[in-house]
Amino acid sequence: MQTVLITGASRGIGAKTAELFAQNGYRVIINFNNSLSVAEKLLSEIIKNGGVAEIIKADVSDSAEVNKMFELITAEYGGVDILINNAGIAQTKLFTDITDDDWDRMISVNLSSAFYCCRSALPYMIRQHYGRIINISSMWGQVGGSCEVHYSAAKAGVIGLTKALAMEEGLSGITVNCIAPGVIKTDMTSSLSTEDFKELAEQTPTGTIGTPDDIARTALFLADKNSSFITGQVIGVNGGFTV
Numbered sequence: 245m246q247t248v249l250i251t252g253a254s255r256g257i258g259a260k261t262a263e264l265f266a267q268n269g270y271r272v273i274i275n276f277n278n279s280l281s282v283a284e285k286l287l288s289e290i291i292k293n294g295g296v297a298e299i300i301k302a303d304v305s306d307s308a309e310v311n312k313m314f315e316l317i318t319a320e321y322g323g324v325d326i327l328i329n330n331a332g333i334a335q336t337k338l339f340t341d342i343t344d345d346d347w348d349r350m351i352s353v354n355l356s357s358a359f360y361c362c363r364s365a366l367p368y369m370i371r372q373h374y375g376r377i378i379n380i381s382s383m384w385g386q387v388g389g390s391c392e393v394h395y396s397a398a399k400a401g402v403i404g405l406t407k408a409l410a411m412e413e414g415l416s417g418i419t420v421n422c423i424a425p426g427v428i429k430t431d432m433t434s435s436l437s438t439e440d441f442k443e444l445a446e447q448t449p450t451g452t453i454g455t456p457d458d459i460a461r462t463a464l465f466l467a468d469k470n471s472s473f474i475t476g477q478v479i480g481v482n483g484g485f486t487v
């Protein structure tokens with residue numbers, strides 16, 4: 245049974261991805277930071293439906309906590325076959341209002357977390373000459389979002405990390421890819437009104453807003469052993485909002 249670690253999997257895209265991977269026979273490690281009761285509820289749902297999963301608390305923006313999480317995983321399973329760097333935060337602010345703390349937090353949760361987790365996951369993947377790394381960026385990392393400069397910069401960094409790491413790990417049987425979601429209905433976008441969603445859908449070629457399932461299914465495809473010739477790519481899952 246292959247083991248997948250999904251960071252930030254207590255809610256939203258990560259939670260749906262955990263469900264889908266469990267349904268497809270993967271052992272799922274659900275990382276969370278603050279939402280213990282939500283993570284526990286997700287875990288019991290997965291187990292009730294015959295899946296194999298566990299939860300691990302770690303703030304993935306903190307390298308010491310990531311190291312501790314991987315010590316536990318290594319002791320139990322040797323390592324992870326698939327790493328999905330999904331944990332993230334967003335913030336809408338005028339560029340001139342962004343503080344040092346806002347900037348540091350944005351970069352550490354969205355970008356440094358992926359660095360820490362990849363660094364910890366790779367030795368096992370390299371040893372077994374197999375691995376799948378899937379990083380969750382954003383369409384704002386591709387084209388830039390007004391009033392989200394720090395978010396866009398962090399997500400563009402995730403794209404750079406993906407491409408460079410894919411070059412380095414190709415001969416080790418490890419693929420590294422990136423999903424760049426468009427507007428997806430989760431807690432992260434809960435500040436948008438029904439009217440906002442309607443307008444965004446109208447601006448989208450498919451005329452729809454995305455769901456966590458759209459992202460989870462793309463991750464499942466990239467994680468497959470048969471997706472071995474896809475690496476260093478950024479897959480936009482955005483209904484054509486940016487092309």
Ligand code: NAP
Pocket residue numbers: 251252253254255256257258275276277278279280302303304305330331332333334353380381382383424425426427428429430431432433
């Ligand atoms: P969400 O509903 O707000 O959920 C965020 C998840 O990240 C939660 O499970 C949260 O866990 C976790 N998290 C946050 N900080 C963490 C930390 N320091 N350590 C560990 N976990 C942490 O967000 P979402 O919409 O599902 O977003 C998931 C990813 O997709 C993010 O990287 C986001 O940037 C990206 N994305 C989302 C959209 C969108 O429209 N929703 C669009 C483009 C990209 P706890 O609650 O347990 O702390």
